Amino acid sequence: MRFYRALLRLYPRSFRAEYESEMCGVFAERRRAADGIGARFALWAGAWVDVVLNAAAAHWEILRQDLRYTVRALARTPGFAVTAVFVVALGVGANTAAFSLADYVLLRPLPFPEPERLVKLWGGVPGYARIELSPADFRDWRAAASSFEAMGAYHNRQVNLVGQGEPERLDATSATADLLPILGVAPALGRLFTPAEDQEGVGGTVVLSYGLWRSRFGSDANVLGRSLLLDG
Structure with a gap:
């Protein structure tokens, strides 16, 4: 049962809170009724396929409900909707700019042959760690x-x-x-x-x-x- 409970974690948390106990009870009854290695293998294989397929559908259904609720809420308050869209766009733009800077400075190699052999030297004086x-x-x-x-x-x-x-x-x-x-x-x-x-x-x-x-x-x-x- 421990493995089956771990398998159920593929479902959304809200789904597990409502149905996990019932599903574990049904699976326990089927496992007791399974006689022989072949029957137990078929039980576990069927449980695996059932959970994987239905978990994806459950996630999609919750996402669809959340999107529908969000659209309705924003439609009732268009001013807030504009603000929310602006904030999201601002956040996406800031993240994109931050990633572009990190990619250019830290991740992307210098556009020169053997960039790993190049170093940049600076001078330094008390109070100024980096000067030309x-x-x-x-x-x-x-x-x-x-x-x-x-x-x-x-x-x-x-x-x-x-x-x-x-x-x-x-x-x-x-x-x-x-x-x-x-x-x-x-x-x-x-x-x-x-x-x-x-x-x-x-x-x-x-x-x-x-x-x-x-x-x-x-x-x-x-x-x-x-x-x-x-x-x-």
Whole structure:
């Protein structure tokens, strides 16, 4: 009987509260009447099939009743219905945003070759556990580091692209020549920075993003070698 009671847990709790004792009594009588291994096996097999099929139907019936009651209650108070729908939508939206952030930050690998070998380093001072390094500190770290195959640095900023039609505010990244090769990034056209261009006082070299190349320059391959005026 212990196994049969455990099997009955497939039913909803409200169903068990009303019918469990009666069903256990009927099953106990049938078990006493079952004579032989074959009869007992048939009894248990029939009980298993009966519970599995009817439990699913019982769950569906309770859900249908709950939905019907909910619809009627919301129809009687439309103002509350709008609020409830808004709260549910807000909750679903917040959960979706939280999962998307967790997926992007924690679950999804970085979109680079061998992402498990990449690490990001920060500086720190009393009161601030995470700050960006100054260029001088980065050069010192790179010169002294022995645990890394290579090191690169970057700094996100915003610039104005002028002299090419309407001015446009762009997100830009200043980077050392090491950074993109470390990430395994190769340009679709042209080349990346060279170490000679990664020096103070040398004129800047620009690598366009694919999206900017398409939207601003119409996927024109002749953009290679052209001078751009970036303000900011």
